[in-house]
Amino acid sequence: MLATLKETVSWLRPQIPEETKIGIILGTGLGDLANNITNKKEIPYETIPHFPVSTVEGHSGKLIVGQLGGKPILAMQGRFHFYEGYDMKQVTYPVRVMQFLGFEYLFVSNAAGGMNGSFQVGDIMLIEDHINLFPEHPLRGKNHEALGVRFLDMSRPYDMDLRKLAASIANKNNIKLQAGVYVGTQGPTFETPAEYYYFKIIGGDAVGMSTVPEVIVARHGGLKVLAFSIITDLGVYGKIVEVSHEEVQEAAKIAQPKMAFIMEEVIKQL
Ligand code: HPA
Secondary structure (H helix, E strand, O other): OHHHHHHHHHHHHHHOOOOOOEEEEEOOOOHHHHHHOEEEEEEEHHHOOOOOOOOOOOOOOEEEEEEEOOEEEEEEEOOOOHHHOOOHHHHOHHHHHHHHOOOOEEEEEEEEEEOOOOOOOOOEEEEEEEEEOOOOOOOOOOOOOOOOOOOOOOOOOOOHHHHHHHHHHHHHOOOOEEEEEEEEOOOOOOOOHHHHHHHHHOOOOEEEOOOHHHHHHHHHOOOEEEEEEEEEEEOOOOOOOOOOHHHHHHHHHHHHHHHHHHHHHHHHOO
């Protein structure tokens, strides 16, 4: 793992400016944020040594090197989901790469179903905390001290200062920003009504099939995390309707400019 990681990083290093400290994972239907990135250089995943390659529809796989909000950034267009068959080391490999490139921040976006009764489709939720319900843990197995500690504290997974900054930017610009707990599940099925209810009872506000593994590894690697969910459907009793991947992508597209705005402003003010 360490040897392959070093090979990936030394291959990428000359293509990514040393000052780059911000990594962004663009989730389902949120790839449009890539349009705001300037001085772009694209690196397809399949050209990167040891990098997994993404398969699912709507997720094109490439790294985008460039500038956002006046800062150098590296964005992942297309992430690796556990439900696609990748193991957790593959799902989180890009975050390890960011760690070894010396990054300080990870920004993450995803699409999620809302269980909170005050949410509406198209809302953006600032992730305050998460519940990890994936059946495999990204840190399971031998721990390399060079990657992080064996027993990781998770009392503050989502950075408080970044969250405050995001909330104040949303407030000043009249963007409705919800906040809550993200439940991470393996998918690929969406939830049954009973499952949405169960996730609500255990303390969840939104549920999705990503983010939690990447956030755990980012924290293990010492990166500060800011993450958002776009609420693309509702798992709220009485409001549950059929949900398809296409509808999720459509809803995410509509909310995307607001989220892109918040993210870019946060980056400007870092
Ligand atoms: N459940 C799980 N993942 C999702 C959902 C959902 O309702 N919506 C978007 N991603």
